[in-house]
Amino acid sequence: MDNTSKTPLWLTASALYVSALLASVFAFVIICAAEGLLEGGPTLFTSVWAPEGGSFGIVPMIAATIVISLSALALGWCVSLGCVCFVHGFGGSFASALLLSLLRVMTAVPTVVYGFASVFLLVPLVRDGLGGSGFCVFSAVLVLSLLITPTMALSMESAVAQTEESCRLAAASLGLSRAQNLVFVVLPACGKWLRASALLGFGRAAGDTMIPVMLAGNAVQYPISPLSAVRALTAHIGLVLSSDVGGTAYYSLFVAGGILLLLGAGANLLFRFIRGGKDGK
Amino acid sequence: MLLCALSAAAAFAAPLDSFVGQRGKLDIAGGTAHIPVMKEAAKRIMSKNPDIRITVAGGGSGVGVKQAGEGLVEIGNTGRALKEDEVAKYGLVTFPFAIDGVAVVVNPANKVDELSFEQIIDIYAGKITNWKEVGGEDGAINLYGREDGSGTREVFTEKAIKKSDIAPSVNVVNSNGAMKTAVAKDARAIGYVGIGHIDGSVKAPKLAGMTATQENAASGAYTIVRDLYMNTKGEPKGVSKLFIDYIYTPEGAEIIKDCGYIPLPRKK
Numbered sequence: 049m050d051n052t053s054k055t056p057l058w059l060t061a062s063a064l065y066v067s068a069l070l071a072s073v074f075a076f077v078i079i080c081a082a083e084g085l086l087e088g089g090p091t092l093f094t095s096v097w098a099p100e101g102g103s104f105g106i107v108p109m110i111a112a113t114i115v116i117s118l119s120a121l122a123l124g125w126c127v128s129l130g131c132v133c134f135v136h137g138f139g140g141s142f143a144s145a146l147l148l149s150l151l152r153v154m155t156a157v158p159t160v161v162y163g164f165a166s167v168f169l170l171v172p173l174v175r176d177g178l179g180g181s182g183f184c185v186f187s188a189v190l191v192l193s194l195l196i197t198p199t200m201a202l203s204m205e206s207a208v209a210q211t212e213e214s215c216r217l218a219a220a221s222l223g224l225s226r227a228q229n230l231v232f233v234v235l236p237a238c239g240k241w242l243r244a245s246a247l248l249g250f251g252r253a254a255g256d257t258m259i260p261v262m263l264a265g266n267a268v269q270y271p272i273s274p275l276s277a278v279r280a281l282t283a284h285i286g287l288v289l290s291s292d293v294g295g296t297a298y299y300s301l302f303v304a305g306g307i308l309l310l311l312g313a314g315a316n317l318l319f320r321f322i323r324g325g326k327d328g329k
Numbered sequence: 330m331l332l333c334a335l336s337a338a339a340a341f342a343a344p345l346d347s348f349v350g351q352r353g354k355l356d357i358a359g360g361t362a363h364i365p366v367m368k369e370a371a372k373r374i375m376s377k378n379p380d381i382r383i384t385v386a387g388g389g390s391g392v393g394v395k396q397a398g399e400g401l402v403e404i405g406n407t408g409r410a411l412k413e414d415e416v417a418k419y420g421l422v423t424f425p426f427a428i429d430g431v432a433v434v435v436n437p438a439n440k441v442d443e444l445s446f447e448q449i450i451d452i453y454a455g456k457i458t459n460w461k462e463v464g465g466e467d468g469a470i471n472l473y474g475r476e477d478g479s480g481t482r483e484v485f486t487e488k489a490i491k492k493s494d495i496a497p498s499v500n501v502v503n504s505n506g507a508m509k510t511a512v513a514k515d516a517r518a519i520g521y522v523g524i525g526h527i528d529g530s531v532k533a534p535k536l537a538g539m540t541a542t543q544e545n546a547a548s549g550a551y552t553i554v555r556d557l558y559m560n561t562k563g564e565p566k567g568v569s570k571l572f573i574d575y576i577y578t579p580e581g582a583e584i585i586k587d588c589g590y591i592p593l594p595r596k597k
Contacts, residue, residue: 182475
């Protein structure tokens with residue numbers, strides 16, 4: 049009674065509405081994926097995608113999604129950490145402010161802009177410099193890491209800024225420079241946030257469609273080299289849905305969606321687990 | 330009487346005017362290559378007259394025949410001529426309205442001016458991997474193709490490489506525009522686009538001696554083509570008839586051209 053009198057009705061209603069929407073999306077995808085599994089069955093978990101020949105393997109796509117998103121995460125996370133270190137200890141104040149505002153602007157750049165610019169600028173460079181067609185794991189990873197860097201860097205930065213503020217005086221009284229404070233005190237204290245931002249970045253990298261569609265080449269094969277053209281699960285959904293197919297090819301989309309949802313949900317649960325575990329102590 | 334008056338008015342008014350005052354529902358299904366044309370026509374008709382509801386679905390030529398034949402849809406599209414038994418079984422009337430031609434394209438800087446069917450098949454199977462094997466400069470061939478379900482891919486697979494195997498390393502792009510961009514930027518690329526989409530950014534080498542042009546596709550001198558058909562069960566009536574009439578108007582021909590196909594005149 050107390051709680052409801054404090055919470056306006058419309059807030060409760062919108063919270064319920066959003067929860068119901070999310071739950072129905074989850075239910076829809078899971079049910080359709082289950083139906084897809086029943087219809088497609090074992091043919092989905094093979095390595096060859098050739099719908100004309102009755103092969104509907106999506107395993108290379110799962111591998112591609114994992115390789116691309118983890119590589120983009122590894123690269124993007126290091127860059128993000130570098131940005132944060134620059135802003136809180138190693139860079140000049142003007143340059144730091146500039147970098148921060150640049151990162152904020154970057155969060156608002158639509159992915160299709162990155163994709164489009166890369167098709168014309170990055171892909172020819174990769175093609176001429178490294179060989180292949182330029183549409184490959186490497187190109188997609190580079191641009192995806194750029195895409196997820198602002199999100200990760202800003203979430204790290206907010207944690208680091210708070211922690212730094214709270215131990216600034218103590219550090220100064222111990223004679224630590226700002227950089228020393230950052231490296232030996234603040235960053236270790238922010239460990240869980242650094243990990244949490246990695247999970248945020250992973251979710252974005254695994255879930256992005258535009259970059260893999262435009263840059264990864266979309267060939268259904270295993271990512272055996274950085275120059276292999278590969279198809280991510282998200283790209284698969286985007287490509288096949290835009291045309292019109294039926295049968296197992298169609299069901300493979302729901303299974304792909306289900307796997308993506310599980311990846312995303314898994315990453316989020318891990319995020320909660322890490323935060324919850326640390327907060328409990 | 331009203332219909333007569335309306336169609337008389339249509340003769341000297343804008344093509345969409347024939348739909349004024351009509352109401353009803355029109356379901357279209359079948360061939361996927363038809364979808365952009367059908368959707369654009371449907372959009373224009375429904376913006377002119379919201380009382381007409383037109384739905385456009387895919388499913389492929391087989392679905393087009395079956396659904397039109399069983400009366401589930403008014404117009405069933407096919408990317409091939411009807412078979413005799415289909416006409417006999419369902420009493421379908423067919424309306425060829427466009428030619429869908431597909432050309433193999435390479436980068437304008439590529440020296441290769443002619444390819445044989447065998448060479449195309451081997452290139453897409455991944456057996457020929459270097460341009461010098463087909464008379465070009467030394468360099469790996471970068472393969473580009475279209476996504477599953479693409480009508481362009483269907484024509485290419487059936488008529489150019491005769492349904493032979495395609496290497497898994499083919500880069501997949503999802504539109505004629507994206508294909509042109511990819512091939513125009515990549516000196517070692519090979520791909521294929523609808524003939525209507527060829528421009529200066531890509532080069533269409535001769536294929537087994539045939540030049541890919543709109544004229545050759547229309548005359549039959551170029552064989553990587555197919556006709557696109559609308560089919561109805563019996564002579565079309567009401568909105569279906571108006572729709573089919575509209576596709577054959579100059580405005581309909583514009584839509585067909587914009588989608589990259591060659592409009593066909595109505596068969597008498």
